Amino acid sequence: MEEKPQDIIDQVTSGEYKYGFVSDIDAESIPFGLSEDVIRLISAKKNEPDWLLDFRLKAYKHWLTLKMPDWAHLQIPEIDYQNIIYYSAPKSRTALKNLDEMDPELLKTFDKLGIPLQERQHLSGMAVDAVMDSVSVKTTFKENLAELGIIFCSFSEAVQQYPDLVRQYLGSVVSYRDNFFAALNSAVFSDGSFVYIPKRVRCPMELSTYFRINAANTGQFERTLIVADNDSYVSYLEGCTAPMRDENQLHAAIVEIIVLERSEVKYSTVQNWYPGDKNGKGGIYNFVTKRALCKGRHSKISWTQVETGSAITWKYPSCILAGDDSTGEFYSVAVTNNYQQADTGTKMIHLGKNTVSRIVSKGISAGHSQNSYRGLVKVSPKADNARNFSQCDSLLLGDKCGAHTFPYIDINNETAVVEHEATTSKINEDQLFYCNQRGISTEDAVGLIVNGYVKEVINKLPMEFAVEAQKLLQVSLEGSVG
Amino acid sequence: MMQAEEAYINLYKQHAKSVSKSCSDLLNGKRQAAFEKFQTLGFPKNTHEEYRHCDLREALSIDYGLNINRVKIPINPHDVFSCDVPNLSTKLFFVVNDQFYKNDKPIGLPEGVLCGSLNDLTETHARLLEPYYTRLSEKSSDGMVSFNTTFAQDGFVLYVPAGVALEKPIQLIQVLHGTVDMMANRRLLIIVEEGAKAQFLVCDHALSSRYFFSNQVTEIFVGKNASLEYYDLEMDQPNITRVSNTLVSQAASSQLLINGVTLQNGLSRNNINLCFEGEGATASLSGMALGNGNELIDNHIFVDHAVPRCNSQELYKYVLDDCAKGVFGGRILVQKGAQKTFAYQSNKNLCFTKEARMFAKPQLEIYADDVKCSHGTATGQMDEKALFYMRSRGISESEARLLLKFAFTADVLDNIRLEPLKDRMRMLVEKRFRGELAKCAGCSATNCK
Numbered sequence: 056m057e058e059k060p061q062d063i064i065d066q067v068t069s070g071e072y073k074y075g076f077v078s079d080i081d082a083e084s085i086p087f088g089l090s091e092d093v094i095r096l097i098s099a100k101k102n103e104p105d106w107l108l109d110f111r112l113k114a115y116k117h118w119l120t121l122k123m124p125d126w127a128h129l130q131i132p133e134i135d136y137q138n139i140i141y142y143s144a145p146k147s148r149t150a151l152k153n154l155d156e157m158d159p160e161l162l163k164t165f166d167k168l169g170i171p172l173q174e175r176q177h178l179s180g181m182a183v184d185a186v187m188d189s190v191s192v193k194t195t196f197k198e199n200l201a202e203l204g205i206i207f208c209s210f211s212e213a214v215q216q217y218p219d220l221v222r223q224y225l226g227s228v229v230s231y232r233d234n235f236f237a238a239l240n241s242a243v244f245s246d247g248s249f250v251y252i253p254k255r256v257r258c259p260m261e262l263s264t265y266f267r268i269n270a271a272n273t274g275q276f277e278r279t280l281i282v283a284d285n286d287s288y289v290s291y292l293e294g295c296t297a298p299m300r301d302e303n304q305l306h307a308a309i310v311e312i313i314v315l316e317r318s319e320v321k322y323s324t325v326q327n328w329y330p331g332d333k334n335g336k337g338g339i340y341n342f343v344t345k346r347a348l349c350k351g352r353h354s355k356i357s358w359t360q361v362e363t364g365s366a367i368t369w370k371y372p373s374c375i376l377a378g379d380d381s382t383g384e385f386y387s388v389a390v391t392n393n394y395q396q397a398d399t400g401t402k403m404i405h406l407g408k409n410t411v412s413r414i415v416s417k418g419i420s421a422g423h424s425q426n427s428y429r430g431l432v433k434v435s436p437k438a439d440n441a442r443n444f445s446q447c448d449s450l451l452l453g454d455k456c457g458a459h460t461f462p463y464i465d466i467n468n469e470t471a472v473v474e475h476e477a478t479t480s481k482i483n484e485d486q487l488f489y490c491n492q493r494g495i496s497t498e499d500a501v502g503l504i505v506n507g508y509v510k511e512v513i514n515k516l517p518m519e520f521a522v523e524a525q526k527l528l529q530v531s532l533e534g535s536v537g
Numbered sequence: 538m539m540q541a542e543e544a545y546i547n548l549y550k551q552h553a554k555s556v557s558k559s560c561s562d563l564l565n566g567k568r569q570a571a572f573e574k575f576q577t578l579g580f581p582k583n584t585h586e587e588y589r590h591c592d593l594r595e596a597l598s599i600d601y602g603l604n605i606n607r608v609k610i611p612i613n614p615h616d617v618f619s620c621d622v623p624n625l626s627t628k629l630f631f632v633v634n635d636q637f638y639k640n641d642k643p644i645g646l647p648e649g650v651l652c653g654s655l656n657d658l659t660e661t662h663a664r665l666l667e668p669y670y671t672r673l674s675e676k677s678s679d680g681m682v683s684f685n686t687t688f689a690q691d692g693f694v695l696y697v698p699a700g701v702a703l704e705k706p707i708q709l710i711q712v713l714h715g716t717v718d719m720m721a722n723r724r725l726l727i728i729v730e731e732g733a734k735a736q737f738l739v740c741d742h743a744l745s746s747r748y749f750f751s752n753q754v755t756e757i758f759v760g761k762n763a764s765l766e767y768y769d770l771e772m773d774q775p776n777i778t779r780v781s782n783t784l785v786s787q788a789a790s791s792q793l794l795i796n797g798v799t800l801q802n803g804l805s806r807n808n809i810n811l812c813f814e815g816e817g818a819t820a821s822l823s824g825m826a827l828g829n830g831n832e833l834i835d836n837h838i839f840v841d842h843a844v845p846r847c848n849s850q851e852l853y854k855y856v857l858d859d860c861a862k863g864v865f866g867g868r869i870l871v872q873k874g875a876q877k878t879f880a881y882q883s884n885k886n887l888c889f890t891k892e893a894r895m896f897a898k899p900q901l902e903i904y905a906d907d908v909k910c911s912h913g914t915a916t917g918q919m920d921e922k923a924l925f926y927m928r929s930r931g932i933s934e935s936e937a938r939l940l941l942k943f944a945f946t947a948d949v950l951d952n953i954r955l956e957p958l959k960d961r962m963r964m965l966v967e968k969r970f971r972g973e974l975a976k977c978a979g980c981s982a983t984n985c986k
Contacts, residue, residue: 126586128902436891451906454876464897464914469888472917479903479910 084143089136091115094242097142101211101246104218107225114231114241121235127369127398128427128459131340139305141243141276200258205289206251207262210278213249220251224282228311228348228375236307237344240276244309247278252287252318261517263292277308283318285351290321292520306365308343316351316378321359323516324372325524328364335394335423338366345372349381349407357384358401359515361524366395371429373402376410376438383412386512390528391424391456400430400447400462405438405471414445417509420456427459434471441468447477450508452501541597542579546572548603549687555605560690561660567671571686578680587679590864590896591806591835596778599748601720603688604634612714612744614638625957627708627738628652634713635721636691651696652707655724658694666694669728673756673784679808681780685722685754692724695737699730699760706736706766706955711751713741713777718748725755729763731788736766736955743774753781759791761815766954769797769807770962775830777803782810787847789815796952797824797836798962800969804833811840813847813875823852825949827969828861828893835864842871842878845905851882854949856942857893867912868900875905882912887919887945942970 085096094115098108123134200207206217213221231241252258283289293310306328314320322345331338341364347356358372368391374383385401403412412432420426426449434441449458460477482504490500505528506513513521549556549572557565580597581588604610614631628646630653631638637654644652651658651665659666674682693709713721729735743749759765773779779802787793799805811820826834840849855863869880886895899912919941927937946966953959 449901449903451903451908454874454906456906457902457904459903460899460901460912462897462899462914464895464916466886466888466895466897466916469890469893469918471888472915474913474915474917475897475899476913477899477901477911479901480908481906 084140087138087140089115089139089141089243093141097243097245100142101214103211103214106222107214110226110231111242114238115243117232118235118238118242121238123235127429128425128461129367129369129396129398131367134305134340136239142245199260203256203259204253205256205258206249208249210244210247210249210280213280217249217251220282221249221280224280224311224313226311228313228346229309229344234344236342237309240278240307240309240344244276244278247280247308249279250281250289250291252283252289254284255286256284257287258289261290261292263294275304275306275308277306279308279310281310281312281320281322283312283314283320283354285316285318287315287318288320290323290517292323292325292517294325294327294520305340306342308345310343310345310372312347312356314347314349314351314354314356314381317353318351319355319357320347321357321517322347322372323520324358324360324362325516325520326360326362326364326368329366330364330395331366331393333393333422335366338395339364341365341368341370343370345370346375347373347383348375349378349383349410351381352378352407353380354378355382355384357386357515359386359512360388360399361512361516361520361528362387362389362397362399363528365397368395368397368399371400371402373404374412375404375406376412377406379407380409381407382410385412385414385416386515387416388419388509388512388524388528389416389426389428390419391421391426393422393424395422395424397425398427398429400428402431403433403443404431405434405441405443408437408439410438410441412441412443414443414447415511416445416447417512418447418449418458419452419505419508420449420458421452423455425457425459427461428477429461429463431463431465432473432475433463433465434468434473436467438468439470441471441473443471443473443475445475447475448508449477449479450505451479451481545684546576552605556688556690559607559656561656561663563659563663563667563670564656564689568687570675571671571683575680575683575687578678578683580680580684587837587866588806590862591804591833593778593780593804593806596750596804599718599750601748601750602715602717603720603722604636605688605690607636607690610634610636610714612712614710614712615640625706625955625961627706630693630707630709632691632693632709632711632723634715634719635689635723637693646703647701649698650701650703651694653694655692655694655726656690658696662696665696666726666728669756669758670726671756672758673786673810673812674754674782677782677784677810679782681752682754682782682784685724685752685782688722689724689754690722692726694726694728695735696726696728697730697733697735697763700732701730702734703736706738706958708738708740710740710742712744713749713751713773714744715747715749716745720750720752723751723753725753727755727757727765727767729759729765731760732762733760734764736768738768738955738958739770741769741771741773741779743777746774746776748776748778750778751780753779755781755783757783757785757793759785759787759793759818761788762790763788764792766794767796768953768955768958769795771797771799771802771805772965773802773805775803775832779804780806782808785809785811785820787811787813787815787818787820790817791815792818793820794952794954795820795822795824796949798949798966799824799826799828799834800965801827802832802834806835806837808837809839811838811849813840813842813844813849816844816846819848821850821952823949823952825853825946825966826855826863827946827966828855828863829858831860833862833864835866837864837866837868838882839868840870840880842869842875842880845875846877847875848879849881851884852949852952853884854946855884855886855895856889856946857887857895858889860890860892862894863896865895865897865899865914867898868902869910869912871901871903871905871908871910873904876907878905878908878910880908880910884912884914885945886914886916887942888916889918939967939970943967
């Protein structure tokens with residue numbers, strides 16, 4: 056029987072979150088609220104050196120002077136920063152000797168998430184630094200990586216073991232003065248990942264980390280720092296799923312990437328945090344500052360993101376192209392459904408000569424959601440021969456959602472060639488009709504067309520993630536679509 | 538800026554009576570509300586998102602005189618200007634600073650057409666014009682608009698009654714002239730009723746080396762099935778600051794063409810706010826800015842698709858030389874339920890020098906699904922291959938560059954539907970590119986470069 060498009064839209068919009076579960080793990084938390092004492096407590100719990108505590112306190116003092124920005128195309132309920140627990144760590148933190156010692160609940164959670172620990176380790180060929188509520192639980196493949204001199208560990212471990220490296224680069228791309236959430240994160244960040252690729256090393260496997268938010272009311276403040284030294288290469292994956300919650304949870308992470316001469320970093324994200332139910336209740340607030348600095352000549356950074364989750368997504372993975380001949384890329388798929396809101400995009404700051412950037416952004420909005428692309432392409436006066444191409448397309452599924460494009464293009468150098476194009480439309484009825492005519496149901500046809508629409512971006516993901524990304528699209532737009 | 542604001546607020550408080558003295562009740566009736574609004578809005582600041590690259594502080598720091606007491610400017614524009622576009626015969630009118638220049642000659646327009654001084658016509662035809670005057674400007678959140686309503690004393694009205702098609706284009710020449718630094722608050726009201734047709738050409742000139750600030754508000758109403766062509770040519774001088782707000786309401790199945798060309802200026806800020814209020818309407822907006830010296834040209838175009846089945850097209854081009862700065866802000870809003878909307882926006886720019894700057898911000902905001910909307914913007918230089926090709930055919934480099942510049946701007950001029958005007962514009966643009974005095978033959982306005 057032929058389904059009416061409205062039925063499909065209804066099915067799409069009634070898709071429920073499949074990864075919603077709460078794992079019942081004993082978590083050690085500190086009281087609600089934020090104050091200097093809380094920061095000192097966090098720092099003490101993590102046994103941090105004084106310079107880091109100073110950094111946190113400076114950030115906190117600066118944060119107190121800031122007001123939450125309101126320029127985004129988002130409706131954000133007021134956030135009570137004193138009603139958040141700023142630190143939570145799973146208990147039983149005695150060092151684990153083997154996997155059997157792990158909390159079975161935790162293992163089950165990982166199973167549900169499909170994280171390839173245990174025997175899946177070798178099959179998947181990934182090294183996973185699984186972050187569960189702010190504290191790194193288990194790191195795999197460390198030995199293999201260590202042989203090459205690659206450092207891939209939790210942030211707190213790096214602070215203890217490689218303080219010089221951390222101190223040199225921490226805050227060098229995203230200063231604590233950068234913005235409201237960067238200041239907040241710098242004050243209270245709990246843990247995260249640290250990656251250092253030494254000179255002339257090509258990381259043989261995809262580095263991967265899963266962020267999860269677990270204990271209720273725990274804002275997660277991750278801090279990721281990646282340094283790629285001269286002539287190196289690394290591909291880093293970040294993926295997220297979070298349990299179902301009624302209360303909104305705040306996630307304000309910072310990702311800093313430093314790319315030195317002739318190096319390349321590929322950073323891929325699949326984000327599928329709890330988006331809230333179909334009435335817009337609950338869901339994660341994802342306010343992240345991600346920035347990469349192409350410091351050396353001929354360096355390259357590539358961001359790929361698939362954003363399907365979170366009630367509110369507000370982030371702009373950015374590239375500062377400081378080195379001559381450096382390249383920045385941004386590929387994004389952002390899907391919003393029900394009452395989700397997204398204001399995402401990128402910034403390409405051309406500072407060096409002969410720098411090239413490319414932006415491909417695909418937005419899909421359904422239900423009552425609002426999906427915005429906001430981007431900046433800035434060519435500074437000294438950035439001779441800069442080149443940029445941006446393409447931002449939006450697809451609308453349903454007449455109650457919104458799709459918006461806010462690009463900023465600032466050209467301060469006459470040799471720049473900058474192009475931007477954007478289109479917004481719904482699924483072409485001719486294409487649907489053509490598929491129907493060939494015996495493909497409308498539902499499948501919509502799936503095909505959406506898949507084709509995002510293909511350019513999905514293709515940029517590493518293999519393992521491409522599969523997951525496709526699944527997430529399916530979940531987000533329900534099995535009927537995608 | 539704060540000082541300028543306060544100065545003008547105090548000026549109005551002290552001289553409100555003088556401002557109203559020689560004006561019609563309709564103009565005076567709107568002042569107080571606008572004044573209160575201005576007090577809260579103030580002048581636009583560059584911290585304001587929409588005015589990010591357009592800093593009016595310097596321009597507003599000059600102590601301008603306002604001709605509140607309506608002192609006549611001793612000039613007969615007919616002697617100075619003869620904007621004779623060959624083969625284009627127009628009905629010619631003048632506004633000097635912000636005063637309509639009256640002359641006793643019969644206008645010779647069809648019955649019912651009103652054309653002339655805003656102050657006079659709002660006095661004699663108050664009932665007819667009342668539903669229109671400030672209907673659009675009241676909704677504006679731009680401080681310059683409420684400032685204009687507060688101080689507006691005269692301007693120009695064109696009213697074309699239902700079913701009347703004007704044979705000849707109406708040409709309005711706006712002259713800035715004075716022996717002291719002056720501010721002119723001009724007000725234009727253009728109403729084309731159901732089924733009527735009109736072509737309207739506005740030319741801005743400056744006839745003095747003093748500093749001028751022209752703050753213009755144009756309200757345009759295009760009735761059902763009506764058609765209006767609006768051509769706006771700016772040929773000013775570096776000492777002129779022009780802020781122009783064009784507010785448009787289009788009824789069902791109406792057609793509108795706006796073509797704005799900035800050949801020479803100081804600082805120009807052109808806001809166009811267009812709202813479709815009836816289904817099936819079409820708007821074509823195009824513009825071109827040729828900047829050199831320290832000029833700043835900032836065009837902000839907002840198209841509001843409030844109803845279904847409307848079609849809008851935008852094309853804006855900039856050619857920037859020396860230290861010129863170009864700003865383009867385009868926003869297309871498709872409201873909920875405005876299905877079957879087609880909206881296209883294109884912005885292309887050429888920068889020639891290290892110091893030239895271009896800032897573009899095209900935006901789409903869409904709340905309906907059955908729409909086709911797109912925007913594109915590109916900034917770059919001349920095609921080296923095309924240059925090489927021409928040089929290999931014996932064309933000098935400078936000539937080849939001229940040809941390419943001219944070709945680049947050609948499609949904006951192609952949007953002009955008045956053939957004689959199109960030819961004349963081509964000539965003016967070419968002269969401008971060659972650095973010659975861009976003025977019409979027979980015109981003795983020596984200051985008009």
